[in-house]
Amino acid sequence: MPGSGKSLLSSLLKEKGFRVIVMSDSVRKRFEREARHGERLMDYAKRMREIYGDGIVARLSIEELRGTEDRVAFDGVRNLAEVEEFSRLGNPILIAVHSPPNVRYERLMKRLRADDSSRVEDLRRRDMEEISLGIGGVIAMADYVVVNDGTEEDFKRRVAELMGKIG
Amino acid sequence: MPGSGKSLLSSLLKEKGFRVIVMSDSVRKRFEREARHGERLMDYAKRMREIYGDGIVARLSIEELRGTEDRVAFDGVRNLAEVEEFSRLGNPILIAVHSPPNVRYERLMKRLRADDSSRVEDLRRRDMEEISLGIGGVIAMADYVVVNDGTEEDFKRRVAELMGKIG
Numbered sequence: 001m002p003g004s005g006k007s008l009l010s011s012l013l014k015e016k017g018f019r020v021i022v023m024s025d026s027v028r029k030r031f032e033r034e035a036r037h038g039e040r041l042m043d044y045a046k047r048m049r050e051i052y053g054d055g056i057v058a059r060l061s062i063e064e065l066r067g068t069e070d071r072v073a074f075d076g077v078r079n080l081a082e083v084e085e086f087s088r089l090g091n092p093i094l095i096a097v098h099s100p101p102n103v104r105y106e107r108l109m110k111r112l113r114a115d116d117s118s119r120v121e122d123l124r125r126r127d128m129e130e131i132s133l134g135i136g137g138v139i140a141m142a143d144y145v146v147v148n149d150g151t152e153e154d155f156k157r158r159v160a161e162l163m164g165k166i167g
Numbered sequence: 168m169p170g171s172g173k174s175l176l177s178s179l180l181k182e183k184g185f186r187v188i189v190m191s192d193s194v195r196k197r198f199e200r201e202a203r204h205g206e207r208l209m210d211y212a213k214r215m216r217e218i219y220g221d222g223i224v225a226r227l228s229i230e231e232l233r234g235t236e237d238r239v240a241f242d243g244v245r246n247l248a249e250v251e252e253f254s255r256l257g258n259p260i261l262i263a264v265h266s267p268p269n270v271r272y273e274r275l276m277k278r279l280r281a282d283d284s285s286r287v288e289d290l291r292r293r294d295m296e297e298i299s300l301g302i303g304g305v306i307a308m309a310d311y312v313v314v315n316d317g318t319e320e321d322f323k324r325r326v327a328e329l330m331g332k333i334g
Contacts (some may be wrong), residue, residue: 001307080298098265098306098307098309098312100309100310100311101308101310102310127307127308130307131247131303131304131307131308134303135303135307136298136301136302136303136304136305136306136307137298137303138303139265139303139306139307140168140265140294140297140298140302140303140306141268141294141298142265142267143267143268143269144267144316145265145312145314147312147314149311
């Protein structure tokens with residue numbers, strides 16, 4: 001979910017030697033060539049899903065693999081059809097990062113330098129958009145949930161613990 | 168999600184002085200009077216949601232309040248419309264219990280005394296049914312996620328920590 005700390009997890013994984021493939025980047029390449037006038041990346045992705053199925057973004061991301069990578073992390077899973085696509089490659093480990101909505105909103109407001117409460121409505125609307133894509137099902141079915149409700153240091157410690165478990 | 172340890176959380180809350188209203192019990196009362204022949208509780212609840220809206224089970228559960236309770240826990244939230252119903256009463260604290268699917272399946276198999284892998288398919292199908300109701304969105308928007316991937320003692324410790332936070 002937006003503001004949960006997902007990107008921070010990606011950077012930590014990168015430090016640990018993972019190649020990180022940001023799934024929205026795989027879409028962005030096509031988006032830059034094919035987007036309709038005024039279309040947002042998120043709406044373009046939605047249109048792609050309608051045409052090619054809910055697993056399309058995962059398939060485009062899998063295309064980025066060079067076949068020589070040892071440890072790969074895909075950043076930005078949005079639905080369980082994508083998880084199925086990754087499962088064809090082996091046994092993916094599904095990690096969710098969870099932060100309480102009020103903590104996420106605070107972070108996002110800081111990031112946006114916004115402080116009016118109408119912004120919170122926008123953030124909530126965006127949350128509902130993400131949920132309508134099926135992200136909640138992904139969190140429900142995750143192998144690991146890292147809770148990010150404290151400081152960055154707390155989160156790093158929890159990720160280190162997790163890395164210890166998955167090796 | 169089934170097998171996550173939600174009922175254990177309820178018993179712990181009961182010990183702490185909460186009145187626990189099990190949401191499916193509120194449905195069960197009507198179910199016993201009104202169910203169609205061969206209808207499962209889950210299907211009856213689905214039918215109720217189609218007729219009365221996604222918040223109906225919460226509204227039936229709210230009916231159980233006596234108005235004198237200090238601390239009440241509603242056990243079994245399935246969708247965000249129910250959360251909205253509870254929000255009319257005050258500021259509910261949304262707690263999700265998360266366990267990895269393989270851990271949940273192991274627990275459920277033990278409970279069912281089953282060990283054939285066809286059962287796992289059934290459990291997965293039930294998971295997808297729960298997710299289709301919107302439970303993933305509830306987990307995504309939870310104020311707290313308690314991870315229950317270890318022993319019962321670990322879980323109890325985490326719940327005690329949580330109780331310390333919410334007072």
